[in-house]
Amino acid sequence: MTTTPDTRPENRVLIFDTTLRDGEQSPGATMTHAEKLEIAELLDEMGVDIIEAGFPIASEGDFKAVSEIARQSRNATICGLARANYKDIDRCWEAVKHARSPRIHTFIGTSPLHRAIPNLTQDEMAQRIHDTVTHARNLCDNVQWSPMDATRTEWDYLARVVEIAIKAGATTINIPDTVGYTAPVESADLIRRLIAEVPGADEIIFATHCHNDLGMATANSLAAVEGGARQIECTINGLGERAGNTALEEVVMALKVRHDILPWDTGVDTRKIMNISRRVATVSGFPVQFNKAIVGKNAFAHESGIHQDGMLKNAETFEIMRPEDVGLAGTSLPLGKHSGRAALRAKLRELGFEMADNQLNDTFVRFKDLADRKKEVYDDDLIALVRQNEAVS
Numbered sequence: 001m002t003t004t005p006d007t008r009p010e011n012r013v014l015i016f017d018t019t020l021r022d023g024e025q026s027p028g029a030t031m032t033h034a035e036k037l038e039i040a041e042l043l044d045e046m047g048v049d050i051i052e053a054g055f056p057i058a059s060e061g062d063f064k065a066v067s068e069i070a071r072q073s074r075n076a077t078i079c080g081l082a083r084a085n086y087k088d089i090d091r092c093w094e095a096v097k098h099a100r101s102p103r104i105h106t107f108i109g110t111s112p113l114h115r116a117i118p119n120l121t122q123d124e125m126a127q128r129i130h131d132t133v134t135h136a137r138n139l140c141d142n143v144q145w146s147p148m149d150a151t152r153t154e155w156d157y158l159a160r161v162v163e164i165a166i167k168a169g170a171t172t173i174n175i176p177d178t179v180g181y182t183a184p185v186e187s188a189d190l191i192r193r194l195i196a197e198v199p200g201a202d203e204i205i206f207a208t209h210c211h212n213d214l215g216m217a218t219a220n221s222l223a224a225v226e227g228g229a230r231q232i233e234c235t236i237n238g239l240g241e242r243a244g245n246t247a248l249e250e251v252v253m254a255l256k257v258r259h260d261i262l263p264w265d266t267g268v269d270t271r272k273i274m275n276i277s278r279r280v281a282t283v284s285g286f287p288v289q290f291n292k293a294i295v296g297k298n299a300f301a302h303e304s305g306i307h308q309d310g311m312l313k314n315a316e317t318f319e320i321m322r323p324e325d326v327g328l329a330g331t332s333l334p335l336g337k338h339s340g341r342a343a344l345r346a347k348l349r350e351l352g353f354e355m356a357d358n359q360l361n362d363t364f365v366r367f368k369d370l371a372d373r374k375k376e377v378y379d380d381d382l383i384a385l386v387r388q389n390e391a392v393s
């Protein structure tokens with residue numbers, strides 16, 4: 001079989017979303033069939049390049065979900081996961097083959113710790129990799145191979161098995177930081193060195209797949225791109241095992257906002273980020289932390305007086321991206337005990353109250369008194385304050 005030449009420009013980074021596979025592996029994040037189809041459709045619409053829709057051999061439900069997502073997808077490549085055995089790979093192909101553009105993703109743990117589990121010698125594992133990638137490639141012309149725990153695999157062995165997988169027909173080699181152990185400088189160096197030293201490496205795409213155990217998944221993914229990776233594997237809201245995977249919204253927005261030093265493009269329509277983030281939070285049952293980058297409730301909220309005053313004068317004082325660019329209606333200036341007169345006046349205006357300075361001062365004193373007792377002062381609280389003021393004056 002021949003591979004289709006990749007005609008995308010040099011500076012294009014592919015976004016591979018694994019919310020429905022690695023994300024769903026998060027304990028307690030199971031989604032229903034209908035929910036998976038809905039999330040896949042949102043991913044397809046927002047412009048991700050590859051959707052890893054599930055692990056077809058894992059259950060009948062996963063098989064059905066991957067098959068149906070393969071049938072419904074209009075734009076994205078649909079990928080399924082398979083361990084390094086023929087049965088898994090055949091089942092995966094049965095599910096993804098309905099897609100306009102199918103991909104088989106097969107993997108095996110290559111680090112000493114992971115090699116010990118199936119109790120394979122280095123040579124036996126190398127043979128297994130050759131045989132399974134060859135088998136996958138005989139079924140599908142788009143094959144991704146991953147050496148699980150790559151970042152804790154000895155360099156010589158990693159380089160050897162990557163070469164074997166490429167020769168056997170893998171079109172994408174994914175380098176997983178399975179336990180979130182690597183640091184950004186290593187992440188970049190590893191990909192750079194693989195591309196420079198492994199024969200055939202310049203013919204295929206390298207992917208980065210980072211977990212967030214030390215909170216470095218986004219930094220490691222971006223560093224890998226600097227090292228030459230052209231596919232980032234990620235999930236919505238960073239959903240995933242333990243501390244999660246690289247968050248899609250973080251890498252995509254980092255590439256957009258810091259295009260000056262990270263000059264790579266994605267095909268993602270960033271205005272669709274908030275909606276899918278909320279849907280994933282709801283269907284997975286994993287709420288988004290308030291201060292989560294990009295999609296947290298507070299990511300575009302400013303409470304303190306100095307910040308609110310700055311924001312009212314020029315949004316760039318405290319925001320590096322426009323809320324509209326991630327699908328929010330606008331910035332929020334919640335009123336609390338740190339807020340100042342400027343934000344109070346702006347809020348009152350929004351509620352239809354125009355006040356002279358002395359009136360505003362009275363209301364401000366009452367507002368501060370209330371804010372000391374309440375975490376957040378809502379619109380109804382303010383309306384009540386104004387009415388009280390009117391009644392005493």
Ligand code: KIV
Pocket residue numbers: 022107146148149174176177178179209211
């Ligand atoms: O984290 C990991 O190593 C994985 C592989 C299956 C790619 O998710």
Ligand code: ZN
Pocket residue numbers: 022176178209211245
């Ligand atoms: Zn993973």
